[in-house]
Amino acid sequence: METVSGQVLLFLSVLYLNSVLGQVSYSIPEEMPKGSLVGNMAKDFGLDVKRLKSGKARIFNPDSEEYIELNKERGVLLIKNRIDREALCGQTTPCALHFQIILENPMEFYSLHRIDVEILDINDNAPFFAKREMSFEISELAVKGARFSLDSARDPDVGLNTLQTYKLSPTDHFKLNMLSRPDGTKYAEMVLQTLLDRENQEEHKLTLTAYDGGDPPKSGSVRINIIVMDANDNAPVFSQSLYRVTVPENASKGTVILKVSATDADKGTNGELVYSFSQNSDVTSSMFNIDSHTGEITVGGELNYEKVKHYEIDVDATDKGGLRDTSKVLIEVTDVNDNAPVISIISLSNPIPEDSAPDTVIAMLNIKDLDSDKNGQVKCFISPDLPFKIKSSSTNFYSLVSDDVLDRETTPEYNITIRAIDEGSPPYSTNKTINLRISDVNDHAPMFPQPFLNAFITENNSPGMSVLSVKATDKDSGNNARISYFLEDSQLSGMSASAYFSVNAESGEILAVRSFDYEQTKEFNIRVKAQDGGSPPLSSNVTVKILIQDQNDNPPQVLYPVQTGGSLVAEMVPRSADVGYLVTKVVAVDVDSGQNAWLSYKLQKATDRALFEVGLQNGEIRTIRQVTDKDAVKQRLTVIVEDNGQPSRSATVIVNVAVADSFPEVLSEFTDFTQDKEYNDNLTFYLVLALAVVSFLFITCLVVIISVRIYRWRRERLFYKSSGNLPVIPYYPPLYADVGGTGTLKQAFSYEVYGTADSRRSDMKYSQPFSQRLHIQRKRAGKDTGKLTKAADVNQETECKE
Numbered sequence: 001m002e003t004v005s006g007q008v009l010l011f012l013s014v015l016y017l018n019s020v021l022g023q024v025s026y027s028i029p030e031e032m033p034k035g036s037l038v039g040n041m042a043k044d045f046g047l048d049v050k051r052l053k054s055g056k057a058r059i060f061n062p063d064s065e066e067y068i069e070l071n072k073e074r075g076v077l078l079i080k081n082r083i084d085r086e087a088l089c090g091q092t093t094p095c096a097l098h099f100q101i102i103l104e105n106p107m108e109f110y111s112l113h114r115i116d117v118e119i120l121d122i123n124d125n126a127p128f129f130a131k132r133e134m135s136f137e138i139s140e141l142a143v144k145g146a147r148f149s150l151d152s153a154r155d156p157d158v159g160l161n162t163l164q165t166y167k168l169s170p171t172d173h174f175k176l177n178m179l180s181r182p183d184g185t186k187y188a189e190m191v192l193q194t195l196l197d198r199e200n201q202e203e204h205k206l207t208l209t210a211y212d213g214g215d216p217p218k219s220g221s222v223r224i225n226i227i228v229m230d231a232n233d234n235a236p237v238f239s240q241s242l243y244r245v246t247v248p249e250n251a252s253k254g255t256v257i258l259k260v261s262a263t264d265a266d267k268g269t270n271g272e273l274v275y276s277f278s279q280n281s282d283v284t285s286s287m288f289n290i291d292s293h294t295g296e297i298t299v300g301g302e303l304n305y306e307k308v309k310h311y312e313i314d315v316d317a318t319d320k321g322g323l324r325d326t327s328k329v330l331i332e333v334t335d336v337n338d339n340a341p342v343i344s345i346i347s348l349s350n351p352i353p354e355d356s357a358p359d360t361v362i363a364m365l366n367i368k369d370l371d372s373d374k375n376g377q378v379k380c381f382i383s384p385d386l387p388f389k390i391k392s393s394s395t396n397f398y399s400l401v402s403d404d405v406l407d408r409e410t411t412p413e414y415n416i417t418i419r420a421i422d423e424g425s426p427p428y429s430t431n432k433t434i435n436l437r438i439s440d441v442n443d444h445a446p447m448f449p450q451p452f453l454n455a456f457i458t459e460n461n462s463p464g465m466s467v468l469s470v471k472a473t474d475k476d477s478g479n480n481a482r483i484s485y486f487l488e489d490s491q492l493s494g495m496s497a498s499a500y501f502s503v504n505a506e507s508g509e510i511l512a513v514r515s516f517d518y519e520q521t522k523e524f525n526i527r528v529k530a531q532d533g534g535s536p537p538l539s540s541n542v543t544v545k546i547l548i549q550d551q552n553d554n555p556p557q558v559l560y561p562v563q564t565g566g567s568l569v570a571e572m573v574p575r576s577a578d579v580g581y582l583v584t585k586v587v588a589v590d591v592d593s594g595q596n597a598w599l600s601y602k603l604q605k606a607t608d609r610a611l612f613e614v615g616l617q618n619g620e621i622r623t624i625r626q627v628t629d630k631d632a633v634k635q636r637l638t639v640i641v642e643d644n645g646q647p648s649r650s651a652t653v654i655v656n657v658a659v660a661d662s663f664p665e666v667l668s669e670f671t672d673f674t675q676d677k678e679y680n681d682n683l684t685f686y687l688v689l690a691l692a693v694v695s696f697l698f699i700t701c702l703v704v705i706i707s708v709r710i711y712r713w714r715r716e717r718l719f720y721k722s723s724g725n726l727p728v729i730p731y732y733p734p735l736y737a738d739v740g741g742t743g744t745l746k747q748a749f750s751y752e753v754y755g756t757a758d759s760r761r762s763d764m765k766y767s768q769p770f771s772q773r774l775h776i777q778r779k780r781a782g783k784d785t786g787k788l789t790k791a792a793d794v795n796q797e798t799e800c801k802e
Helices: 002-013 041-045 049-054 085-089 663-675 683-704 706-722 784-800
Strands: 018-020 022-029 037-039 058-060 068-071 077-078 096-104 105-120 133-139 147-149 163-167 175-179 185-192 203-212 219-229 243-247 256-259 272-276 288-289 296-299 311-318 323-332 342-350 361-368 380-382 388-395 398-400 413-422 429-439 452-458 466-469 484-487 501-503 508-512 523-531 539-549 557-560 568-573 581-583 587-589 599-606 612-616 620-623 633-645 651-659 749-756 763-766
Touching: 002 523, 022 037, 022 041, 022 203, 022 501, 041 077, 058 068, 068 096, 085 105, 096 342, 147 323, 185 203, 185 398, 185 501, 272 288, 272 557, 272 651, 288 311, 288 581, 288 651, 342 429, 342 484, 342 508, 361 380, 380 388, 388 413, 452 466, 484 501, 568 581, 599 612, 612 633
Parallel strands: 022 105, 133 219, 243 323, 452 539, 568 651
Antiparallel strands: 018 022, 037 077, 058 096, 068 077, 096 105, 147 185, 163 203, 175 185, 203 219, 256 296, 272 311, 288 296, 311 323, 342 361, 361 398, 380 413, 388 398, 413 429, 466 508, 484 523, 501 508, 523 539, 557 587, 581 620, 599 633, 612 620, 633 651, 749 763
16 A cells, blocks of 8 residues: 555656647546545636636536546546546556536536546556466477467556566476567567476476566466477477458458468378467457367457457467467457447527527537547538527537527427438438427517407496406416506596506406496596516506496486475466366476486376376376366376386476466465465565565666566556456576466467487577466465565566576
């Protein structure tokens, strides 16, 4: 062990570094302990140690990785496992490990920075013989100079440490002849120098010792037993001492490659020769066979140029007397193209993003062909239709790079077939397919099927009700295609859109936040944004028009006749009224729209149902027969107004009709009628106060519009005279014009209706008043007819001013 350590130190002292054109060579002795320094790779290449760490530097060559490791922290190469040069390279010299350094982050290939580590031999093996003894039968007639081939010793070491010399002892009859083969190896022959005498000594025992050239040298010995035989005094002689032959590696078993021949001057059985492989050729004898009678050497196994390029065989020719001669046969194996290229993927980036720039390195390849010369020269290519190309970085190393713009949405993956073909004849080729996936980048915004959508929702909806679901699509994948929906903030009727609607971020469902009233708002316009989950995110918008649909949620409203609590309004019908006489018209509206605002009028109750009827569509109350004296003066009609909704809604109005020809008759009847109602006890006070105020306003107005008042006063006086001087109290409902007819309503009830689908935009226009209605004011006991007439005049003047 101390000797080995000394040799290690000796070889370390002669370690050399050679860096030329990116190539670094180190020399180290074999058997160095694990962890020993091989060389400072980072310093010799001028690389940053931090770059080695960040780039995930590693050694490329599976054969070298077993023995050498890279310390990225220090940038040095260390012994990973003990190296036995003899086990690694055998007799091959020089013995070296070859590898490259790869950086993978980003991918870089230092193929020009080649590292060669030469393994130097140390004298750790002594010469040895395959057999412990060698035996020879030599005739006593053997002449001086007869040669006897000795088994060669073996020494796994190389150079000076391998076998250098042999020593034979004793040397009374034989001497040792040292010879060298063409490759420089030593072998020995035993040469007879003194004639043998079987009768004097029948057996000789010799010792053959082999020495190497180490310091100190090592040796190995073998015993030689020589039996002296009688008679045969001529040894065989080969026609050639050395035979050379070449054979292709694809030669089949049984192929004759060479025929050796020897002659023997003896006659008879002593001249019969037997050919055989020498005892030291047992390693190669399995690959070849020799015919013992003819000397033909044939192929006996499968030759492989890539494993063994040449063979050396010793052939013996022995006669029946035991005399022999030895010849050497050198067999050279020639290469044929019997190996296809081998494609190895050193590193692969899979998947790659679709926005990768051209010349992005995708994979690094190593392509080998074990054949030699042209048979081992390889060309590599891929289909020109693919957006990729192959670049050669150095001998046997290639890079697969992108050559065009990639689009995952068009082609999500590629099957890239790499074809390597050698230049042999016929050529061999190898295909290797890489399934390359293209990863997505966020290059597409979500898209709605159309930029505008319409949705409908019925008014009086419950909050949280679904209005519409919007759906956008995104051509990207993964998170880049994960769409979220948002309601864009905008103002609707002075409020934020979020106060009316919300959008489910996952499903795109639009929900109503509150209940809507068609009569207030008929439509909304909102914008919904679809945004993907990319970085940065992309988005698009859709405008949604939400139309509120009407419900029958409003009953009809009666505009005329006006229902009051403090006074009674009665329509006067003369007893002379004909059939179809227009008593009055019930006017109603419905703020709903469409058929929900279509109104119909029906007579629900009547004092005398046989006397009046109501127009179903127009609400006109007419007589259906001739009025007679038997008909009661006081007629009470209940009219129901219904819309056309489902379910329908209705309103009820009470119409008082006075059937009389004179006012006193009406007054007497309606005094009792009005007494049925309960009024406030302070009504008299309010009436007096109102009369005083109205009188004051009347006097003021009289000065301004004297001419108009004179005209109206004359018409009123004419009306009084024609009515038997009965006091008439004209009344006009607020905001509505008077209607006329026959009798007390002498002029026709004229009106125009304008209807639209929107009930709130419907309108009704009345003609100018041509008659006056009868207004019966409830009077307290003790008031006379004259005061009532005065009150009517005051009312008339007030209306004029208004």
